[in-house]
Amino acid sequence: MMINLKMNGDMSAPALMVRVTVTLLTVGVFVLLVKLGFWQLSRGEEKLGFEEDLSARDSMAPLSLEQIESKVGKEVLTGYPLKAKVGTTSSPSFIGTT
Known part of the structure; x- marks a missing residue:
């Protein structure tokens, strides 16, 4: 996080642009990681289903x-x-x- 130490509190345009870019990038990466987490959870459930099918087939004649x-x-x-x-x-x- 950038801290503005200017006396009047105004940020220059380039500094504001950097702050906005970093914020948007952080939010984008966070959203991507959350989606990947949900994908992993659904993939885990899918694999449990496959495992149940294999166990059922294994007990067949x-x-x-x-x-x-x-x-x-x-x-x-x-x-x-x-x-x-x-x-x-x-x-x-x-x-x-x-």
């Missing part, structure tokens, strides 16, 4: 490969338990391809 393939493109597949037999084959198979 394992899905077959066919069940997983039927969900491709319709929802996020992260966290589903998968039960599959693995072996060798002459033709490669990829999830989500036809």
Whole structure:
């Protein structure tokens, strides 16, 4: 904060401009930081929702490969338990391809 030590109390135009600029900059940064804080709170709630979804999926019975393939493109597949037999084959198979 600038203190004006002039006897008559009048501020020159450049000093007033600096004071106004610093004040506006301070208010702008404060508003930005408050908005970022609220964004972090909403992002935290969103992540808690994801965590609950993953916990619910973790307690489910394992899905077959066919069940997983039927969900491709319709929802996020992260966290589903998968039960599959693995072996060798002459033709490669990829999830989500036809």
